Amino acid sequence: MHQRRFEVTTLGTGAALPARGRYPSSQLVNVHDGLYLLDCGEGTQERLRSLGVNFIRIRRILISHLHGDHYLGLMGLISSMHLMGRKEPLYVHGPPLLKEIIDIQLRASATWLRYPLHFPPLVPENGLEVFADERVRVTALELRHRIPCTGFVFTESPALRSLRKDMVHMIPHFKRQAVKQGEDLRFPDGPHYTNAELTEDPPPQRRYAYCSDTAYEPALVPFIAGVELLYHEATFTEMLRARAKETMHSTAAQAARLALAANVGQLLLGHFSSRYKSSEELLNEALPIFTRTLLSDEGMTFPVNPRSIV
């Protein structure tokens, strides 16, 4: 069956003080061609532009927390969408103070947006639904950081059932959609096929979990268990474990241990401290603990692959 698109593009992989050439946190998630933005550090709109993304297509923006490296690009993006003529509502899910921060800046610039801007309240509570639409359902993760911080789990909507190759010729074209949706097939004065005879189970729903800034938090395991792709911050190596604890960040080894405990498909590392000129050091620490570890680089796209092909 044709695989529906579900992928993550990392726009920024730096930490609070980005190294030259690295950008603060932001990711673009594409679920079945619907675009969602995860965090929006300074310069995100410029990165979207340079990747050729028509960012007016972004449906919702999710802001994990109010450290500047995760949201300072939001005001500029909101303003550019306005100047580009956006009409569709935009939903920004973030901490309550975010609405105040945007409102005062709109007031200061005397800008009256030409599109509705909504700030649904975001509560960092494990498993709580953030939103659901026809493509995806997103739930919250309670991360452990210096200020309230929410992670997110994206679960794609279920696919239709697949028609069995040996039966597909039996099914009239105008009936195929109904059969994919689970109906039986009954010919007038003819045979009756149950749906189970005609179709196979669809591929399982894939999931992507995003853990931006957080200390090592084993309480997350039940909520991210078995996800196809886990993004987890890896600000430091174990050599700076004390600093990680103090700043409530994670080491690459801790990220890998969490991935192992949750038995995820693949682990994606990011949010690298500027002291690491190359992120290979962080990868090398994680790999012996969890082999299916990837490094996120600016502008790279990672498909959320089914477990079977990882």
Next chain:
Amino acid sequence: MHQRRFEVTTLGTGAALPARGRYPSSQLVNVHDGLYLLDCGEGTQERLRSLGVNFIRIRRILISHLHGDHYLGLMGLISSMHLMGRKEPLYVHGPPLLKEIIDIQLRASATWLRYPLHFPPLVPENGLEVFADERVRVTALELRHRIPCTGFVFTESPALRSLRKDMVHMIPHFKRQAVKQGEDLRFPDGPHYTNAELTEDPPPQRRYAYCSDTAYEPALVPFIAGVELLYHEATFTEMLRARAKETMHSTAAQAARLALAANVGQLLLGHFSSRYKSSEELLNEALPIFTRTLLSDEGMTFPVNPRSIV
């Protein structure tokens, strides 16, 4: 005489919706090796970093007005200076609401700055002093825009008097500084030289005027008359003169006419609308009106040259 450094580096030359590869407004002004930042659009800190500027050296930041393309990079810069260990006070001159905007964001991120941050009130009134230190005196310009908008005139501090080449051998080393400062020279039981016999007039104080977003405003002429370098926005060409009027911006021709009326040394154009893929079109409109016109490009440095060498 050795020319003291006085130069302008343009960090961004785009308008509200920057074209790909152009950045929003920001300029770094170096006066006698003191650094001052003029406006601070999104991504300014990244541009400073890529130019190798140690931005902790910036003494003061001047924000002309609160349209996002002129200040959205400020919060990130303030935060990075904090993370880099700044201790010296930072003065941010801008509209009153700017302090509120920064304060709410510091509160949201639970950041307690390790350096004093001051917001002296900025009043857009022609000729009013904004600040003065040992290197420069800065006065305000009242620009004409959709929201209150301040321009700035930088006047370098006067140089010391120059010792006359034919007299310098007469002046004991330990007296030279005093003579440069205007003292006479009196030898015990010996001759007496007046300062006029020993020195020549120093080079004249150079000036740089910065007119960020503004409609054509002839009332500025007396306040920028004769400046060595004038930066003036040129968002549109004359073909879009109606649009310039409506949005309270200028055309390249209007910028050139103002430069001509004020008899400035050189005119520097910037703040180009994203519709102009090349800024040559804007230059070509200005040149027939005012020949000493320059285009500002990202990362270029323009010395504030004395009139005699332009």
